Amino acid sequence: MKEGFRQSMSWLHTWGGLLLGWVLFFVFLTGTVGYVEAELDRWMRPEKPLVAAEVAQADALALGVAYLERTMPQAKRWLVGPPGGREQPELRYFAEAPAKPDGARGKRINGYLDRQTGEKAEYRDTGGGRLLYRMHYQLHYLPRIAGEWIVGFCTMVMFAALVTGVIIHARIFKDFFTFRPGAGHRNWLDAHNLLGVLSLPFHLMITYSGLMFLCYVYMAPVIAAEYGWSKKEGRVFVEEMFLGGADTVPGPAGVAAPLTPLAPLLAEVQHRWGPESIRFVDIRNPGDANAVIIVRNARHMPSRDEGRLVFNGVTGGLIDDGGARANPAPQVLSATLLGLHEGLFAGPVLRWLYFLAGLMGTAMIGSGLILWTKKRRARLEGRFGFALVERLNLATVCGLPVGTAAYLWANRLLPVDLGSRAAWEADALFLAWAAMAVHAGLRPAARAWVEQCGIAAAAFGLIPLVNALTTDRHLGASLAAGQWDLAAVDLTCLVFGLGFLAVAWRIHRRDRGAVADREMPSTTIQEAAE
Amino acid sequence: MIVLAFFLSFAAWTAMAFAMNRHRRDMGWVRVTPAQRTVLRTAGGCLLAASLWACAGHWGWSVGTVAWFGVMTISALALVLALAFRPRARPLPD
Numbered sequence: 001m002k003e004g005f006r007q008s009m010s011w012l013h014t015w016g017g018l019l020l021g022w023v024l025f026f027v028f029l030t031g032t033v034g035y036v037e038a039e040l041d042r043w044m045r046p047e048k049p050l051v052a053a054e055v056a057q058a059d060a061l062a063l064g065v066a067y068l069e070r071t072m073p074q075a076k077r078w079l080v081g082p083p084g085g086r087e088q089p090e091l092r093y094f095a096e097a098p099a100k101p102d103g104a105r106g107k108r109i110n111g112y113l114d115r116q117t118g119e120k121a122e123y124r125d126t127g128g129g130r131l132l133y134r135m136h137y138q139l140h141y142l143p144r145i146a147g148e149w150i151v152g153f154c155t156m157v158m159f160a161a162l163v164t165g166v167i168i169h170a171r172i173f174k175d176f177f178t179f180r181p182g183a184g185h186r187n188w189l190d191a192h193n194l195l196g197v198l199s200l201p202f203h204l205m206i207t208y209s210g211l212m213f214l215c216y217v218y219m220a221p222v223i224a225a226e227y228g229w230s231k232k233e234g235r236v237f238v239e240e241m242f243l244g245g246a247d248t249v250p251g252p253a254g255v256a257a258p259l260t261p262l263a264p265l266l267a268e269v270q271h272r273w274g275p276e277s278i279r280f281v282d283i284r285n286p287g288d289a290n291a292v293i294i295v296r297n298a299r300h301m302p303s304r305d306e307g308r309l310v311f312n313g314v315t316g317g318l319i320d321d322g323g324a325r326a327n328p329a330p331q332v333l334s335a336t337l338l339g340l341h342e343g344l345f346a347g348p349v350l351r352w353l354y355f356l357a358g359l360m361g362t363a364m365i366g367s368g369l370i371l372w373t374k375k376r377r378a379r380l381e382g383r384f385g386f387a388l389v390e391r392l393n394l395a396t397v398c399g400l401p402v403g404t405a406a407y408l409w410a411n412r413l414l415p416v417d418l419g420s421r422a423a424w425e426a427d428a429l430f431l432a433w434a435a436m437a438v439h440a441g442l443r444p445a446a447r448a449w450v451e452q453c454g455i456a457a458a459a460f461g462l463i464p465l466v467n468a469l470t471t472d473r474h475l476g477a478s479l480a481a482g483q484w485d486l487a488a489v490d491l492t493c494l495v496f497g498l499g500f501l502a503v504a505w506r507i508h509r510r511d512r513g514a515v516a517d518r519e520m521p522s523t524t525i526q527e528a529a530e
Numbered sequence: 531m532i533v534l535a536f537f538l539s540f541a542a543w544t545a546m547a548f549a550m551n552r553h554r555r556d557m558g559w560v561r562v563t564p565a566q567r568t569v570l571r572t573a574g575g576c577l578l579a580a581s582l583w584a585c586a587g588h589w590g591w592s593v594g595t596v597a598w599f600g601v602m603t604i605s606a607l608a609l610v611l612a613l614a615f616r617p618r619a620r621p622l623p624d
Contacts, residue, residue, distance in 0.1 A: 177547050177606070179614040194610060199603040345593060349532055353600030360603070 006168055013164040014372065016157045018389070021369045022396045023154045028365055029400055031136035031206075032358030033129065035343060035351060036489075038086050040129025043489040044411045046471040047123045050481050052089065055115045057082040057278050058266045060091045063118030065262060065283070068095050073287065076106060076252075081280040083115050084298055086485075087344060088279065091115045098252070125421040126411055132404070137214065140426060145217065152214040159207045166200070169193055188371045195364035202357040203364070209341035212334060255289040260316035265293060268318070269309060273297050289314060348484075366397045391440045391448075398452035399436030401496070405459035406432030408493070412470040432459075446511055453504035461497025464490040535584035535598070539605040542577030545570045547609065556617035578602070 033040065042048065064080030072078075072095045079094040091113045097106030112121040139147035166172060176197065179190045196203065216223065227237045262281070269278060282294040291313025310320040339345065343354045373390050380386040410428035414421055436455070440448050467490060468474035478486040547553040549570035551561050562570070585601060586594035612619065 174550075177543070177550070177553060177610050177613055179610050181614055194607075198606045198610070199599075201599045202603065340596065346596075347589075350589070350593065350597045350600065353597060353604065357600060357603060360607075 006170070009164040010168045013161050013168055017161045017368050018372050020154045020157045021365050022392055023150065024158050025362060025365045025369070025396050026400060027136050027151055027154060028358065028362040029404070030132045032355060032362055033404065034133030034136055035354045035358060037129035037133045038089065039485045039489055040132070042089065042485055044126045044128045044408070045123040046473040050473065050477060050483060052083070053116050055083065057084060057276050058263060060115050061266065061278070061281055062262060063115070064091055064093050064113060067113055067118050067120075068093055071095070072097060072109060074098065075286055076284070078283040078286050079280055082278055084276055084278065087298060124416045127422040127425055131422070131426060132407070137210075140430070148214055148217045152211070152218045155207055155210045155214070159211065162196070162200075162203055162207060165196055169197070172197055188367055188374050192364060192367040192371050195360045195367060199357045199360045203361055205337070205340055206361065209337040212337060213341065249284045249292045250290045252285045253289040256287060257289040257291065257314045259283070259286050259291055259313055260293075260311075265295070265311050265316055269295050272309070272321075273307065283313060286313065292319070369393045369397065387445070390445050394445070394448055394452060395433075395437035395440040398449070398456055399433050399440065401500075402436050402452070402456050402459050403429040403433035405456070405463065405493070408463055409459070409466060412466050450504050450508045450511065453500050453507065457497050457500035457504055459497075460493045460500060463493040463497070531584055531588035535581045535588070535601050536605050538577050538581035538584055539602050540609060542574045542581060543606050543609045545574035545577060547613065549574070553613055553617075556613060558618055
């Protein structure tokens with residue numbers, strides 16, 4: 001340690017941030033999109049009725065159970081989620097047949113039902129906002145476990161970068177409101193610091209809780225030391241940790257017994273939790289003497305802790321009201337942090353705040369990447385390493401947003417009956433991103449920035465138009481019906497498009513100015529010669 | 531209530547900016563005296579607390595606290611942009 005403390009912190013911040021910044025940019029961008037996952041899901045299924053019909057949860061649940069009774073009467077498990085607000089706008093079902101004689105898992109079915117008729121609802125095959133959200137912790141094209149390890153490692157570096165960032169930026173309070181627009185790398189440094197400092201509580205919370213989400217992956221030996229390495233032993237841990245104790249539901253008795261009517265149970269649930277508070281109803285061993293009905297409630301608070309009621313599926317008596325379950329303090333703390341990370345409790349205004357904070361985090365990473373090149377241009381320009389970083393920055397900061405826009409374009413433009421359509425949508429994202437990376441590699445850097453910002457402006461700005469040409473769920477219809485969730489997707493894309501256009505215009509004007517400055521002396525000399 | 535929370539927080543940050551000489555200069559004010567600085571910072575702190583109270587009034591304390599951080603971020607961002615691009619803007623023409 002020849003250097004001072006702050007220099008070594010600065011070194012870690014610079015190089016850790018640079019090397020993993022590209023992955024972190026992806027994680028932050030897709031994670032931010034995760035906050036509007038439900039709205040994107042809605043947008044990407046234009047077959048859904050423009051205005052969802054209002055139905056009582058109890059009625060929808062009855063339709064769902066009736067559908068499963070018709071479709072899979074001999075089942076190990078039925079699960080019906082009634083439509084209930086943003087988190088779960090659909091009537092969904094899942095069912096699993098009993099295991100086959102050779103021990104193999106039984107057939108599983110799942111899908112959506114029309115909430116008024118109880119018939120199967122057919123939507124186009126799409127990954128929706130859900131897929132983008134999943135990418136932020138599993139990446140894509142990788143085995144789940146590999147993606148989680150990579151993201152976990154990057155998150156750790158992100159956390160280190162935040163802490164070291166606060167240390168090296170010692171003037172954190174003196175510069176609290178400082179942004180000096182103008183030339184040079186000073187304004188990028190200001191922007192980077194501001195984006196970091198102004199939503200520092202969010203960044204710290206999101207990164208630390210992100211680490212906590214994945215700790216079961218990279219601290220697996222700690223769990224294994226207590227529970228054992230096998231898959232079955234791992235399952236015991238999952239049940240104790242997340243499902244409120246080992247799954248005590250007995251297997252089927254093999255004796256047929258009719259399922260108790262749901263209505264009185266749901267009335268009891270409503271009495272305890274209030275109206276429209278059910279997340280799903282989980283029926284084990286339906287039609288058997290050992291039937292059990294588990295009801296889970298919806299989340300409305302930052303803490304993820306959920307309520308659970310367990311009923312006897314034949315008599316309808318209450319077996320467990322969840323009251324006996326002790327919640328040790330560390331578990332409450334962890335549930336609160338994880339709940340804060342997901343922000344599922346957020347209403348529209350708070351959701352926008354989450355979304356903006358996420359965008360600021362993404363922009364902080366992007367500005368940090370750009371800052372690296374701005375600071376070193378004079379010293380390193382022309383070297384291969386510098387050119388590589390510059391191109392990778394462009395391919396990430398402009399290329400990935402273009403890829404996300406391509407994902408939405410693909411949702412509208414791919415044929416509805418295309419096989420593995422959802423996979424193609426994701427491919428469109430990565431193909432567009434790859435194309436942008438190639439473009440960044442081939443074009444002169446300064447031109448490439450203008451061109452890619454222009455492409456991004458078109459890619460986002462035209463989405464409302466593409467939507468209007470391919471569906472009747474366009475802004476005219478959604479605004480007229482007051483469907484703001486739907487309209488917000490189009491309008492936000494439009495705003496992003498205009499933003500990219502403004503940036504492209506700014507860079508273009510600046511570069512032209514720079515070229516004019518450089519050419520000025522030669523023309524003056526020519527004029528003088530004449 | 532949400533709008534109130536935003537403006538309370540914006541006012542708090544403005545008071546804090548008025549306690550800093552760099553921003554006073556940009557806004558065309560004379561240097562701050564130590565007594566003024568103390569008053570401005572205290573006022574800022576009180577206004578932030580009032581903003582938290584407004585958030586809690588709308589969302590309840592648990593969600594309101596979370597929202598308060600978001601409100602502080604957005605209002606500070608608004609002030610930064612105002613200071614950078616329109617430091618001498620006045621609400622009313624002189």
